[in-house]
Amino acid sequence: MRNHGKRRIKDFCRITVLWLFAAICLAPFYVALCYAFKSKQEFAKTKLAFPTYLDLQNFIDAFALKNYFNSMKNSAIVAVFVVALIVLVCSMSAYMITRRNDTKFYNFVFYFFQMVILVPFQSIMFPLYREISQFHLLSTNRGLILCELGVYMGYYIFLYSGFVKSVPVALEEAAAIDGANRYQVFIRIVFPLLKPINMTVVVLCFLASWNDFFLPLIMVQKDSAKTLPLMQFFFFGEYTSNINLAFAAAILSLIPTVVIYFCAQKYIVEGMIAGAVKS
Amino acid sequence: MADSAARKARRIRRIKEEIRDFTFVLPAIIIFTIIIVIPLISGIRFTFTDWNGMSKKINYVGFQNYIKVFSDKDLLKPIMNTAIFTTVTTVVINVLGLALAIMAVKEFRGVNVIKSIIFIPLVVSLVLVSYMWMYVYSDFFGILGWSSPLIKARTALIGICIMAIWKEVGLEMIIYLAALKGVSQDYYEAATIDGAGFWAILKHVTLPMIAPAFTYCIPLCIANGLRMYDYAYVATGGGPNHATESMAFYIYQYLFPFNKVGYGQTVAVLYLIFSIALSQVVTRLLRKREIEL
Numbered sequence: 417m418r419n420h421g422k423r424r425i426k427d428f429c430r431i432t433v434l435w436l437f438a439a440i441c442l443a444p445f446y447v448a449l450c451y452a453f454k455s456k457q458e459f460a461k462t463k464l465a466f467p468t469y470l471d472l473q474n475f476i477d478a479f480a481l482k483n484y485f486n487s488m489k490n491s492a493i494v495a496v497f498v499v500a501l502i503v504l505v506c507s508m509s510a511y512m513i514t515r516r517n518d519t520k521f522y523n524f525v526f527y528f529f530q531m532v533i534l535v536p537f538q539s540i541m542f543p544l545y546r547e548i549s550q551f552h553l554l555s556t557n558r559g560l561i562l563c564e565l566g567v568y569m570g571y572y573i574f575l576y577s578g579f580v581k582s583v584p585v586a587l588e589e590a591a592a593i594d595g596a597n598r599y600q601v602f603i604r605i606v607f608p609l610l611k612p613i614n615m616t617v618v619v620l621c622f623l624a625s626w627n628d629f630f631l632p633l634i635m636v637q638k639d640s641a642k643t644l645p646l647m648q649f650f651f652f653g654e655y656t657s658n659i660n661l662a663f664a665a666a667i668l669s670l671i672p673t674v675v676i677y678f679c680a681q682k683y684i685v686e687g688m689i690a691g692a693v694k695s
Numbered sequence: 696m697a698d699s700a701a702r703k704a705r706r707i708r709r710i711k712e713e714i715r716d717f718t719f720v721l722p723a724i725i726i727f728t729i730i731i732v733i734p735l736i737s738g739i740r741f742t743f744t745d746w747n748g749m750s751k752k753i754n755y756v757g758f759q760n761y762i763k764v765f766s767d768k769d770l771l772k773p774i775m776n777t778a779i780f781t782t783v784t785t786v787v788i789n790v791l792g793l794a795l796a797i798m799a800v801k802e803f804r805g806v807n808v809i810k811s812i813i814f815i816p817l818v819v820s821l822v823l824v825s826y827m828w829m830y831v832y833s834d835f836f837g838i839l840g841w842s843s844p845l846i847k848a849r850t851a852l853i854g855i856c857i858m859a860i861w862k863e864v865g866l867e868m869i870i871y872l873a874a875l876k877g878v879s880q881d882y883y884e885a886a887t888i889d890g891a892g893f894w895a896i897l898k899h900v901t902l903p904m905i906a907p908a909f910t911y912c913i914p915l916c917i918a919n920g921l922r923m924y925d926y927a928y929v930a931t932g933g934g935p936n937h938a939t940e941s942m943a944f945y946i947y948q949y950l951f952p953f954n955k956v957g958y959g960q961t962v963a964v965l966y967l968i969f970s971i972a973l974s975q976v977v978t979r980l981l982r983k984r985e986i987e988l
Binding site: 427430431433434435437438440441442443444445447448451463464504505506508509511512513516522525528529531532534535536537538539540541542543544546547562563565566567569570573597598599602623626627628629630633634644645648649652659662663666669670673674676677678681684685689 | 712715716719720722723724726727729730731733734735737738741748795798799801803805806808809811812813814815816817818819820821822823824826827828830831834835838861865869870873918921922924925928929942943946947950951956959960963964966967970971974
């Protein structure tokens, strides 16, 4: 009986600590929401007190900000293309390097891809910037898509390779005997089997692209080509006197990621774990 | 005759198959070559120049940049900052992540809500993380009567560490949680019957069983730490008085605003070699431990 009581106290402590920590995790969001939902005057009076009513004026103003819609459009275009191309290119190459890892050539390709993951972006950013400017792709969505592809690909090839290893070869062999070539085998048999990891890559890659700051900071200079994180940076710098507006704009740009997070949480978690625990 | 024709046809088919296989990896190889390999190689050329990044004429200066790197006292500060940031965040994120995972491994009502909450910061952009925390520090801390850690040189780096920990602890927690769930209950029961306490079980059962998770999480944290840039750029601008200047930030400044490409690229190339060497050593060590345990 005594033991039972002790365990209940322990459980109580454990759960309380976890809830407290969760509350700490939410605190910065609370501050951001307080700013966004209060007018400047209201905020000066009530500070961080719980908002008594929701003032949507900041959000309406945010939509009217110059270039806000445009940067949302840029972010969306870049993210969609990067995600689609990453899924295609990475799944194909991961499939081949895992299926043919008995040959010297594909083994070399595999190590080449692995080394690429380790290159810190800082050590290539300036020559890359020069190269992109020689291609006349600075401040264009195409240039940004190309750079993000190259910088992100290594990690997703790694994720895909781990998954392809667990896909049984027997089905492919049967199809090959029936006369299907590699393309047909890949499109009809392998790709559908990759669905769980495809979902993970779509979600992770979308988040990475949507939130990326450093790469666009270097590759995009014109306002017309700026993505959302650059715009956020600009808003907070520009509207130091009206932070409420900047926070409202930032929260609006957070909505797609939060929606995706809650819809696809399962896939994010599974993918992270697949990379971590199996390798 | 017929035999050799058949052999020829077979050979052609094989070559066709090889080419077809190669097209699977070709796009990735092309993109990597354009975005990573060519810049990497052309970057090495800049390290032997005193180029400013714009002028037409490029002077070759031999190994002068390399000599300068090793006598540059300004470099000590970013090296120290990066080392402190990487060590503090790696240790705290992993210890805290593991502790939270151990607490959450036994199911209770609401555990999924807690997991979701702790994981949310991961979807927020680093820019927004920086701004949210800047105002947490100025307003929330203001109510408590504390001053923002970001304005004092002594505490600014800690302020940035807290942002990074807040953002990434959820991910490590989820990974450790998955690893813990994979450990068979039998081990715990056997250890409990043998009279092992909480710490003994942790040391002899839990930690060895989840070693692969460490091999993933620790190098990931170190790599993130070594690349830290956004927080310094957005939240503090490297200040006050260089207190939050990281290596990545230092390199950026020389390459872009300062226009000293030759020198900046030299630091970048040396930093690349160092980062790769460090991650290899750490991964090897962790793998070795994994096997020993």
